[in-house]
Amino acid sequence: MTLNFALIGAGRIGKVHAQAVMTAIPEARIVSVADNDLPAAQSLAQTYGIPVFTHNHLEAIQQADVNAVIIASSTDTHAPFIIDAARAGRHIFCEKPIAAQLSTIDTALAAVDQAGVKLQIGFNRRFDPSFARIKQAIEGGEIGIPHLLHIISRDPGPPPVAYIRVSGGIFFDMTIHDFDMARFLFGDVEEIYAAGGVLVDPAIGEAGDIDTALITLKFANGAIGTIDNSRKAIYGYDQRVEVFGSRGSASNTNLYPDAVTISDGATVRRASLPLNFFLERYQESYRAELQAFVRAVVEDAPVPVTGQDGRVPVVMAMAAKQSYLHNRPVRLSEI
Ligand SMILES: NC(=O)c1ccc[n+]([C@@H]2O[C@H](COP(=O)([O-])OP(=O)(O)OC[C@H]3O[C@@H](n4cnc5c(N)ncnc54)[C@H](O)[C@@H]3O)[C@@H](O)[C@H]2O)c1
DSSP states (O other), X not given: OOEEEEEXXXXXXXXXXXXXXXXXXXXXXXXXXXXXXXXXXXXXXXXXXXXXEESXXXXXXXXXXXXXXXXXXXXXXXXXXXXXXHHTTOEEEEOSOSOSSHHHHHHHHHHHHHHTOOEEEOOGGGGSHHHHHHHHHHHTTTTOSEEEEEXXXXXXXXXXXXXXXXXXXXXXXXXXXXXHHHHHHHOOEEXXXXXXXXXXXXXXXXXXXXXXXXXXXXXXXXXXXXXXXXXXXXXXXXXEEEEEETTEEEEOOOOOSOOOEEEOSSOEEESSOXXXXXXXXXXXXXXXXXXXXXXXXXXXXXXXXXXXXXXXXXXXXXXXXXXXXXXXXXXXXXX
């Protein structure tokens, strides 16, 4: 069986997904692409020989040969497009987050249930080979009983302030991936305490957000974790995890464009900074998450990242924001 995708959104991440499907997944292809910026849809269609391009997402979804939809358009379109795709009986791969409001998420998830289609959310970091190996170390008992989790997640630079004004802030646009990683590795979180500050750029504070955060997580299994976020690490994208348990620990290092060390009379040092941002650092994971989705559809197996997995990190972001604003621990059950 060949899985035929409609792709909605031909922007930054839409291009990454198009490349993955058209160059690395032989059992799938994209047969239609929609973007309300028509030249963007047309340009992507020309790059990969996609027969249909349109400004209208419904036209792309409703092509007769389409079995599944990739939603890679702006966040506010995700929930309505999930509903449209579900009603058309298409399986759905949707970028994170599903929506900013829980009621909106629940309406979209209900439409998916009712249609009986599959929905996978784009929490790509789960498919990064290093983080997948850390998960395997936990599940295989290599670190024993999990005690502590540390996630360091620092961006090379902040997004434009205009984006911060509409993104919902750091917990929703950045930490959301780390909340998912925490759940992926250690399971459900019960309580969150977040401390935050504006240490990078006062303009971010003036826009009502913070740029630096340290978040404490209490897991249902008794383990404790931290997430350490900065919007600006001067040396580049810093993506590290350490898990520690009764039998040992597992951790990863950052990835570099080369493995070269320069040694001279004064220092021994790396010749390069870490891969600069998510498109380079997580390139392999974007391919792997779509390969997993295609496998789940073709083999009629469960998807690895469910709608519920998309919902919970939004609850965690809400809890973190409450915690930061009121300077107290917040239980997820309060949200
Ligand atoms: N998983 C990840 O690592 C990751 C990385 C980047 C972005 N994202 C998510 O992907 C989504 C897109 O982000 P991006 O960086 O690619 O943004 P982008 O602005 O580069 O692309 C979004 C595209 O959607 C199109 N669009 C907007 N409204 C539309 C509509 N009604 N119909 C059709 N097309 C429409 C825009 O014209 C644009 O081309 C966001 O939800 C973001 O959170 C996820």
